[in-house]
Amino acid sequence: MRYFEYVEPKxxxxxxxxxxxxxxxxxxxGGVSLVVLLKNRLITPSHLVNLKTVPGLNKIEWDDRAGLxxxxxxxxxxxxxxxPIKKHFPILSEAASKIATPSIRNMGTVGxxxxxxxxxxxxxxALMAGNATLRAVSxxxxxxxxxxxxxxxxxxxxxxxxxxxxxxxxxxxxxxxLGGTYIKLDKVTNSIAIVGVASVxxxxxxxxxxxxxxxxxxxxxxxxxxxxxxxIFLGEKIKETHMEQAAKEAQTISNPLTNVYATAEYRKEMVxxxxxxxxxxxxxxxxxx
Amino acid sequence: xxxxxxxxxxxxxxxxxxVLPQRxxxxxxxxxxxxxxxxxxxxxxxxxxxxVLLDGLPVRSCLLxxxxxxxxxxxxxxxxxxxxxxxxLQKAFIEHGAxxxxxxxxxxxxSAKAILDxxxxxxxxxxxxxxxxxxxxxxxxxxxxxxxQAAAQR
Numbered sequence: 050m051r052y053f054e055y056v057e058p059k060x061x062x063x064x065x066x067x068x069x070x071x072x073x074x075x076x077x078x079g080g081v082s083l084v085v086l087l088k089n090r091l092i093t094p095s096h097l098v099n100l101k102t103v104p105g106l107n108k109i110e111w112d113d114r115a116g117l118x119x120x121x122x123x124x125x126x127x128x129x130x131x132x133p134i135k136k137h138f139p140i141l142s143e144a145a146s147k148i149a150t151p152s153i154r155n156m157g158t159v160g161x162x163x164x165x166x167x168x169x170x171x172x173x174x175a176l177m178a179g180n181a182t183l184r185a186v187s188x189x190x191x192x193x194x195x196x197x198x199x200x201x202x203x204x205x206x207x208x209x210x211x212x213x214x215x216x217x218x219x220x221x222x223x224x225x226x227l228g229g230t231y232i233k234l235d236k237v238t239n240s241i242a243i244v245g246v247a248s249v250x251x252x253x254x255x256x257x258x259x260x261x262x263x264x265x266x267x268x269x270x271x272x273x274x275x276x277x278x279x280x281i282f283l284g285e286k287i288k289e290t291h292m293e294q295a296a297k298e299a300q301t302i303s304n305p306l307t308n309v310y311a312t313a314e315y316r317k318e319m320v321x322x323x324x325x326x327x328x329x330x331x332x333x334x335x336x337x338x
Numbered sequence: 339x340x341x342x343x344x345x346x347x348x349x350x351x352x353x354x355x356x357v358l359p360q361r362x363x364x365x366x367x368x369x370x371x372x373x374x375x376x377x378x379x380x381x382x383x384x385x386x387x388x389x390v391l392l393d394g395l396p397v398r399s400c401l402l403x404x405x406x407x408x409x410x411x412x413x414x415x416x417x418x419x420x421x422x423x424x425x426x427l428q429k430a431f432i433e434h435g436a437x438x439x440x441x442x443x444x445x446x447x448x449s450a451k452a453i454l455d456x457x458x459x460x461x462x463x464x465x466x467x468x469x470x471x472x473x474x475x476x477x478x479x480x481x482x483x484x485x486x487q488a489a490a491q492r
Contacts, residue, residue, distance in 0.1 A: 052339050055359035055405055077406065084401045085382050087360070097359070099406060126395075150471025151449070152389055152396040238470055 050087045053094050057102040061213065064103055065188040069211040071096040076213065078122060081157040082165040106160075106215060111137055117219040121160025128159055128172075138219050140229035140249060144175035147233045149240075160214045163199070166206045169267035173200070174247035175231050176217060177274050178262035184216040193218075200271035223259045226252040228334030232327045234319055236310060242267045243311040244319045246299075248278075248327040250287065252335045258282045263295060263324065268303035268316055275299045275324075287332050296324040344408050348373065349417030357404050364388045364399040367414060375415035375444045379473075386472035389445035390414050396452045396471070415444035418451070427451055427489040436485035438476030446472045450486045459490055 054071075058064035068074050073095035077083060086092045100106065106122035111133040119134070128134060128145035135142050148154055148162070148171050162172045163183070173196065181196045188211055196217075199206050208214065229249035233242045245266030253259045261282035263275040278295045285291055305316035341356045348371065355370055364381075367373045367390070379387035381400045388400040391413040418425040427447050430436070437443050446469065453460055453468035460468065465486050466479075474482060 050360040052358065053360060054340070055342070055403075077403070080401055080403065080406065081383060081398075084362070084403070088381065097403075101406070149383075150386070151452070151468055152386065152398050152471050153383060155392075155395040156397050156401065 050084075051090065051093045053087075054096045055099065056096055057099050059102060061103050061106075061186055061215065062188070064098055064100060064213055065186065065211050067096065067098045068213070069188050071098075072210060074098050074210075076100050076164075078161040079124065079156045079158040080161075081153055082161060082167070100160075100213065109133055113221060115218065116221040117217075119159060119217045119219075121158065121163075121214045121216060123159050125154040125157050125159065125162070125172075129154065137221075138179055138229075140179065140231055140247060141172070141175050141219075144171045144231040144233075144245075144247065147171050147231065147239055159217060163196075163217070164206060164208065164214055166200050166202075166204045166271070168200075168203060168269060168271055169242040169245065170272070171231065171233060171242060171245060171266065173272040174245050174264040174266040175229075176219070177264035177272055178229065178247040178249045179219045180262060182218045182220070183214055184218060185212045186215050187212040191215075197274045203270045222249075222251045224251055224253050226254075226335045226338040227260075228252075228331040228336070228338065229262075230327050230330045230334070232323045232330075234323060241310065244268055244305075244316050244323055246320070246323045246327040248324070248331045250282070250328070250331040250335045252338075256286055256336065258285055258287050263299065263328070265299060265303055265320060265324070268305040268320055270304075273303060275302065287328075292325055292328040292332070295328060296321045299324040342405055344405055346404065346408065346412060347410070348412045349414060355404070359403065359405050361404050362400055363390070363402040363404045363407055363412070366404040367399060373414050373416050377441055377444060379441070384473075385442075386449065387442050387445045389448050389472060391448055391452060394452065394455060396449045413448070415448060418447065425451070426492045427454070427486070430485040430489040430492075431482070434481050434485040434488060436477060436481040442472055442474045442476075446474065446482060450482075450489070453486065454490055460486075462487070 075094040077097045077099045106120040108120045125145045183194045231247045234244045249262040251260035263278040265273045300321040305313045307313045377387040379385035383398045383401045
């Protein structure tokens, strides 16, 4: 690693000021992705700003109006174990439990997983399927970014140099009958996703779909939201043909690469198979609620 | 380059050190303190040989900056035996032949300790899940799992 200066802000304001003053500064959260980049000299920041010395960024709260609010410094382990997340958006706990290995889950943070913008990362598809919004703070104020507008390319996101992701918000779903899943296709358990599929389905009392979210990981330069699933599912009593149609749409819009883990052709085939499976499981869970 | 004065709590002993901010916990353990039980493998968080316990939970010392773990309680393999008496996991690893070249063993035993601390009687699947981040290129894992099961029975 090249030499860098290291600072510990005591407040969010101070963290933003550091990032503003030192243009080559990077944020240190869990360090899992960052330290690997530093070791390989893929990045050579002048300063590391340790966000963990800023208090209050690891809360997990639920209220009926705002829904779930998850502080960006929560470790994957907290996401897996959190009672409010397991109750209100269990698919996120499921996705977190499929990240890498126990020690990585003890270190990595939800904010880091999102901001690193690795297109195969496990949390962004689940969050996107749940319509999450990201709250970012800078010295000029704050803004809320719908997660589908956050990622711009491989390892790129919309945050400015002095902006910090502080919170992930997942609004309440329209009814209690919620079903969802995150299916991950990997070479060995919990290695990088060849394809990841997150789906969320919500039904009203008559069994009619009133919320549908579908998102893919590992098949484009960013996590890929399948917007058309709303058109296909909303207002319908979901049948096999609807799910086939959504899976075909997911396959059509996916644009994967061939790399050492899998060919593009194989990934595209798997998108169809796994999307159907994810939707079937989600529907079954929602119907059982 | 500016060194920082830090204190680290390792195996119950407090060490005062002067380190550069880019020094990893692994480097400080092995090179500055001389605790060479913790090994360096891939140095990218994949292999698990550098595993130590931070506040009771397994972490990768190769991906942690030493300056970032002040205030935490760190346990390395050297902290496991009590007054020269090996820990039940260490004994079980020896008895079951769960050690061959020995390079993965410190990390493997610390991950196993974290499993048993949370769940004194884990299933085979839970043991496999808990050890999934520790690679062993010699044993084929069966003897390691048997050793953890044996230690759990004690």
